[in-house]
Amino acid sequence: MRSVAIIPARGGSRGIPRKNVALLDGKPLVVHTIEAALDAEMVDAVVVTTDDPEIAQVAEKAGSWVIERPRDISGDTASSESALTHALDQILIEHGVDPEITVFLQCTSPLTSSEDIDETVAALIDEGADCALAVSPSHQFMWSRTAAGSGVGINHDERVRQRRQDRDEQFVETGAVYAMKTAGFRLAGHRFFGRIAMHVMPRERVWEIDDPSDLVVARALLEHRRIERTRTLIGFQPSALVLDFDGVFTPNTVIVFQDGTEAVQCNRGDGAGLSRMRKAGVPMLVLSAEVNPVVAARCQKLKIECIQGIEDKRPVLLKWLRQRKLNPAHAIYIGNDMPDIPCMQAVGCGVAVADAQPEVLDAADIVLRTRGGQGAIRELVDLITETAREQKEASR
Numbered sequence: 409m410r411s412v413a414i415i416p417a418r419g420g421s422r423g424i425p426r427k428n429v430a431l432l433d434g435k436p437l438v439v440h441t442i443e444a445a446l447d448a449e450m451v452d453a454v455v456v457t458t459d460d461p462e463i464a465q466v467a468e469k470a471g472s473w474v475i476e477r478p479r480d481i482s483g484d485t486a487s488s489e490s491a492l493t494h495a496l497d498q499i500l501i502e503h504g505v506d507p508e509i510t511v512f513l514q515c516t517s518p519l520t521s522s523e524d525i526d527e528t529v530a531a532l533i534d535e536g537a538d539c540a541l542a543v544s545p546s547h548q549f550m551w552s553r554t555a556a557g558s559g560v561g562i563n564h565d566e567r568v569r570q571r572r573q574d575r576d577e578q579f580v581e582t583g584a585v586y587a588m589k590t591a592g593f594r595l596a597g598h599r600f601f602g603r604i605a606m607h608v609m610p611r612e613r614v615w616e617i618d619d620p621s622d623l624v625v626a627r628a629l630l631e632h633r634r635i636e637r638t639r640t641l642i643g644f645q646p647s648a649l650v651l652d653f654d655g656v657f658t659p660n661t662v663i664v665f666q667d668g669t670e671a672v673q674c675n676r677g678d679g680a681g682l683s684r685m686r687k688a689g690v691p692m693l694v695l696s697a698e699v700n701p702v703v704a705a706r707c708q709k710l711k712i713e714c715i716q717g718i719e720d721k722r723p724v725l726l727k728w729l730r731q732r733k734l735n736p737a738h739a740i741y742i743g744n745d746m747p748d749i750p751c752m753q754a755v756g757c758g759v760a761v762a763d764a765q766p767e768v769l770d771a772a773d774i775v776l777r778t779r780g781g782q783g784a785i786r787e788l789v790d791l792i793t794e795t796a797r798e799q800k801e802a803s804r
Contacts, residue, residue, distance in 0.1 A: 412496075412505065416495075444525060458474065512588070514583050521613055528541065540606065541581060543606045544611055547572050582616075647729075647738035649692045650692070650694075650742075673781060715728070721747060725741070759788055774788075
């Protein structure tokens with residue numbers, strides 16, 4: 409095994425109680441870093457070293473190895489290097505692994521991507537360096553105080569106000585990713601030694617969580633990333649929009665009257681959104697396993713074609729697309745439950761509502777922020793129309 413990523417995650421935190429398991433965008437903070445590391449091609453195994461049972465449980469569930477971190481190197485004054493050294497020793501004992509490269513990741517940097525991890529390791533290897541770190545461009549004028557309390561420029565002459573383009577290139581350490589040759593790290597006892605390489609991270613992926621206000625900014629940046637990724641995935645004129653019914657049009661519940669008849673609750677905003685799709689000329693189909701006539705009644709009112717009572721949806725979906733000469737690669741399917749997965753995989757963009765089954769969330773290209781029956785369809789329509797508008801403006 410060539411490389412192991414180690415993520416130190418203590419249970420204690422002064423700024424934010426239980427920070428490393430605080431929820432951010434629906435998942436514990438430490439899980440963001442674990443998932444990025446698992447997706448990195450240059451990382452062979454992911455390890456979380458922690459003194460906290462809850463963090464250990466969360467990390468193991470997310471797919472990481474877990475090393476129990478001793479109390480004497482888990483306090484505020486303990487260095488990250490001590491946690492890394494202990495983890496490397498335990499990895500060798502417990503897994504028989506002595507990696508050539510140690511990747512040190514901070515779980516307080518949730519915007520870090522697998523690309524940032526791969527590029528930092530690649531910089532180490534390609535430049536023949538001993539260690540590497542992720543940095544971000546900085547154009548700030550840094551100041552300090554003299555012993556007398558007077559301000560003094562650190563990286564500039566305060567008497568000369570240089571333009572950005574006239575200043576030497578400078579970088580700030582992001583604190584997100586470090587990579588080291590393991591043997592050299594053990595010898596030096598520090599993350600920086602010998603020749604140091606750098607990977608420049610985009611500024612939109614650089615943010616460290618220290619206090620509650622940092623979580624607010626991180627949520628906004630993650631939402632921006634989600635929207636941009638979504639627009640990339642639906643960056644085509646949809647050939648068709650195909651929808652499941654229960655759990656998409658509805659909150660996946662049913663109202664049963666005394667006489668045994670059933671009723672469902674739908675969202676008017678979804679209906680308004682689908683009306684926009686119809687006016688834009690996008691072919692639409694509701695494909696449902698439900699046999700209740702309420703499905704057909706709702707579709708008739710919305711003027712959407714409906715095929716219901718279908719258990720194996722994929723063949724029906726592909727036949728419907730083929731008969732209308734619609735390109736499956738440009739079709740969108742939105743669902744919430746296991747039978748929807750084959751349909752999501754048969755089209756260019758599979759979409760899941762926020763409260764879909766976990767397996768469906770994993771299979772989806774896009775996971776909406778909204779739950780089924782509460783405006784999820786409207787959210788998707790808004791994303792489609794906004795993307796189309798931006799593309800039209802860009803082509804002018």
